[in-house]
Amino acid sequence: MTTVIEKIAAQLATRKSFSPLALQRATEAIVDTIGCMLAGANDETPRAVMRAFANDISEHGGSALVDGSKASASIAALINGTAAHCLDYDDNFHPARAHASAVLVSALLSLATADYGITGRQFVHAYLAGLEAQAAVGFGVIPSHYNRGWHGTSTVGAIGAAAGVAVLLGLGRDQIAQAMSIATSSACGPKGQFGTPAKPLHAGLAARNAVEAALLAKAGVAGRLDILERSQGFRDLFGGGAATGWDALSFGHDHIIETRGLVTKQHPCCASTHRAIDAARELQDQYGFRAEDIRSINTKVGISAMDNLAYPDPRDEMQARFSMQYCLATALVHRRLSLGDFTPSAICRADIRQLMPLISMSAYTAAEEVGTERLPHQVDIHLNDGRHLKIERLHADGSIQKPLGSAQRQMKFADCLAWAGLNADGDAWQRLMGVEDTTSFRSLWAEVSHSLRR
Numbered sequence: 001m002t003t004v005i006e007k008i009a010a011q012l013a014t015r016k017s018f019s020p021l022a023l024q025r026a027t028e029a030i031v032d033t034i035g036c037m038l039a040g041a042n043d044e045t046p047r048a049v050m051r052a053f054a055n056d057i058s059e060h061g062g063s064a065l066v067d068g069s070k071a072s073a074s075i076a077a078l079i080n081g082t083a084a085h086c087l088d089y090d091d092n093f094h095p096a097r098a099h100a101s102a103v104l105v106s107a108l109l110s111l112a113t114a115d116y117g118i119t120g121r122q123f124v125h126a127y128l129a130g131l132e133a134q135a136a137v138g139f140g141v142i143p144s145h146y147n148r149g150w151h152g153t154s155t156v157g158a159i160g161a162a163a164g165v166a167v168l169l170g171l172g173r174d175q176i177a178q179a180m181s182i183a184t185s186s187a188c189g190p191k192g193q194f195g196t197p198a199k200p201l202h203a204g205l206a207a208r209n210a211v212e213a214a215l216l217a218k219a220g221v222a223g224r225l226d227i228l229e230r231s232q233g234f235r236d237l238f239g240g241g242a243a244t245g246w247d248a249l250s251f252g253h254d255h256i257i258e259t260r261g262l263v264t265k266q267h268p269c270c271a272s273t274h275r276a277i278d279a280a281r282e283l284q285d286q287y288g289f290r291a292e293d294i295r296s297i298n299t300k301v302g303i304s305a306m307d308n309l310a311y312p313d314p315r316d317e318m319q320a321r322f323s324m325q326y327c328l329a330t331a332l333v334h335r336r337l338s339l340g341d342f343t344p345s346a347i348c349r350a351d352i353r354q355l356m357p358l359i360s361m362s363a364y365t366a367a368e369e370v371g372t373e374r375l376p377h378q379v380d381i382h383l384n385d386g387r388h389l390k391i392e393r394l395h396a397d398g399s400i401q402k403p404l405g406s407a408q409r410q411m412k413f414a415d416c417l418a419w420a421g422l423n424a425d426g427d428a429w430q431r432l433m434g435v436e437d438t439t440s441f442r443s444l445w446a447e448v449s450h451s452l453r454r
Contacts, residue, residue, distance in 0.1 A: 003226040004246040005177045008136045011251045012129045012163055013173035022255040023436055026124050026131070028409060029091055029262050031432045033101040036090040038452070039339065039416035040083040041066040045197040049082050049204065062114035064445055068453065073110040073215075074208050081106035081207030085153070086200035087339060088321045089268040089416070091398075093131070094374070095260055096138035096160065097145070097152035099203055103161045104130045106207035108168055112441040120438035122168060128255060130164020130210075133180065135256040140228065140246040141239035143373065146191075147304050150238055154189030154202035159234075161210035162217075169214055181223035183213035184234050194270070195311055195322040261400030264409070267337040269321040272305035274396040275377035276324065277331045283381060283389045284332060291333040291351065293383050297359045299324060300378040306363035313356070317342040329355040339419045417452065426451040 002010075018026075040046060050057060050065075053075050061070030066080050084090050084102035093100035108126055112118045138145075138156045146152055162183035166176040186209040189202040228234045228246065235243050252259070267274055276299045283289075301309070301324075311319040311326075320326045320342055329352045330341050340346060364375055376392040383389070395401040404412075410429050417424040428448045438444040 003177075004136075004140065004228045004249065005180050005225050006173070007246075007249065008133055008163065009173040009177035009180065011136070012133060012167055012176055015129070015132070015255075018125065018128055018255060019258065022128060022257050023124060025257045025261060026128050027433060027435055028264070029101045029257075030105055030124065030127060030435060031413065031429065032264055032409065033084055033090055033105040034432060035413040035416035036087060036102070037066050037080055037084040037106070038422060039089065039419045040086040040200075041420055043083065043086045045086045045200050046079055046083040046204075048197070049079050049201065053078070063110040064113035064449070068449060073114060073211050076113070077107050077110040077207035077211045078204040080109055080204070082200050082204030085203035086197075087268050087342070088200075088270055089265050089339070090203075091265060092263040092271045093134065093260075094263070095135035095142065095256060096156040097142050098134060098138070098157040099153040100131055100134050100157060100160070101127075101262065102203040103153060103157040103206045103210065104134075104164050106204070107161045107165050107210040109445075110207070110211055111165065111168055113445050114442070116440050116442045118168065118441050120435040120441050120444060123441045124436050126164045126168035128257065129167040130161045132160075132251075132256050133163035134160025135260070136160075136246075136249060136251075137180075137228065137234075139244075139249050141235055141243045143304070144242035145239045148238070148240055149191045149307075151189035151191050151193070151199070151202050154206040155187040155238060157203070158187050158206035158209045158213075159183045161206065162213040165210050165214035166217060169218055171214070171218055175217045177225055178217035178222050179210075179214040181225055181227050182216050182221060183209055184227045185223060186213065187234070187238070191308065194308055195314075195319045197318065199318075263396055264398040264404050264412075266397045266404070266412075267327070267331070268339050268342060269327045269337060270308055271396065272301065272308040272322075273324050273327040274398075275393040276301065276379050277328055277337065278397045279377065279379045279391045279393040280328060280381065281331055281335070282393075283379065283391050284335070287387070287389060289381075289383055289387075291329070291355050293385065294332070294355065294358055295382045295384050297328065297382075298380040299328070299359070299361045300380075301361060301363055302375060302377070303363045303366065303369060305377070306361065309361065312361075314347055317344060317347055320347045324361045325356040325359045326352065328359055339415065422452040423454050426454070428452055
């Protein structure tokens with residue numbers, strides 16, 4: 001009998017071509033993630049990871065680190081993955097409840113920057129394979145896995161990314177399957193770490209685990225191929241009784257990036273805040289009220305979002321990214337959120353702190369959520385002049401239902417470069433957007449890195 005992992009591996013090995021839409025969206029996601037990675041390179045968390053593994057970083061390393069230095073493939077994936085996720089500006093992927101690209105791009109980069117023979121097309125195709133694998137693994141355990149407290153980025157993300165790395169290495173379906181099985185043994189990461197430096201570390205650990213699982217599979221290490229569905233396997237331990245399993249898993253002609261897509265973040269904070277932010281800003285633009293006109297704001301979110309946003313009175317910038325009160329207040333006071341809003345000094349601003357106590361948050365009940373993948377987030381605003389404004393949002397800006405334009409994507413990339421102190425006036429964005437046509441990803445990366453640091 002074919003196992004779930006074997007079914008996924010067969011799909012990845014069989015799909016040899018992708019539509020122009022799939023390739024375009026994959027390229028956009030890759031470039032967006034590289035921008036987030038560059039912006040995060042100087043953050044304290046990836047710098048701490050670099051200090052921890054300083055002996056493994058040298059000019060003799062084969063893989064590029066985001067700051068321009070080099071290390072082994074494993075350490076490069078760990079550091080770059082942490083950098084990609086540390087500002088919480090990287091994309092979301094609902095089928096896996098994961099920051100899919102932070103894990104995938106970091107893992108693939110560690111190999112592609114070490115081998116002149118890997119083309120841009122191979123990189124993009126491996127990305128799409130890893131994304132499809134993440135969606136397939138998530139199919140059997142989401143949303144119960146996430147609601148139980150597991151961070152899909154470091155669990156589902158690692159297993160799916162291992163498949164993507166295996167594809168980049170040119171492995172066949174049997175070794176792709178083994179890479180996924182091995183990665184299942186390293187899948188971990190509790191959501192209780194949200195709001196701490198360990199949260200972005202989850203993405204780095206998942207990227208490292210994916211790389212190592214694929215290399216181990218290539219070398220002949222093997223695990224059980226029924227590890228997702230068997231007793232004491234992934235579903236049993238990580239999904240619980242509410243997990244649906246994979247009996248209905250199927251693969252259509254269209255890739256998951258075409259049917260579900262990714263959510264490119266407009267705001268550098270937890271995605272659980274985004275729909276409320278976008279909804280409240282929509283009301284503000286429509287009715288023209290100011291922050292000082294607000295008497296109260298009530299928000300209603302999903303149960304998992306309520307759990308994620310555990311800091312109504314954040315004490316540092318990490319906690320602020322997981323605070324509905326801080327993020328929503330900042331968006332309404334300054335009419336946008338930027339990377340500069342998440343610094344130790346920014347979170348203490350008096351105008352923001354004055355509005356935060358007026359913001360409350362509640363969640364749907366378990367009964368309301370039964371049978372639905374996700375419910376709209378609601379915002380209820382009472383103004384001092386007696387007006388009562390109410391709105392709800394099912395999709396955040398940046399989703400395929402409300403997509404960003406090319407100019408918005410390029411502006412975000414430029415903002416990331418500026419935040420990192422890199423050259424934002426060059427052609428890095430254009431070069432990276434042409435990744436599929438490059439004959440050597442390593443050469444492209446070297447050219448882009450040089451242009452950024454001129």
